[in-house]
Amino acid sequence: MAILATDIEEMIREAFPSAQISVQGDDGAHFSAEVIDESFRGKNRVQQQRAVYAALKGKMDGSAGEVHALALTTRAPD
Template sequence: MAITATDIEHLIREGFPDAQIIVQGDDGQHFAAEVIDASFKGMNRVQQQRAVNATLKEKLDSGELHALALTTRAPD
């Protein structure tokens, strides 16, 4: 079964329950996500993206999630 944008959102939400999360994409392989979370305050972008990717590690490692364009930031 192909991964969906909703699946990705749920996985990210497990690690960032209070985040604003928007996931787009409908081809089952290529997605874009925006994650805004207070825990990112003081982190650089690489650290933020590594934290989000950690929530998706299993899907990325298995190849089920092929590509994810990721935008992260702390709230204003």
């Protein structure tokens, strides 16, 4: 079953309830997302992105993952 951009946004929102989140993609497997959250302040890009991937609860894990690709941009608010 294909996953929707709204599904990804909901999973990220659970982990980052105050974040500004934008998810695009309509083919069910390839997406892009921007997540802006205060919790990222002081963390490097790898730490930020790992936190977002953890929120996806295994949806990107290997060949069995529902999400094939996620172009991810993360940052703390200005």
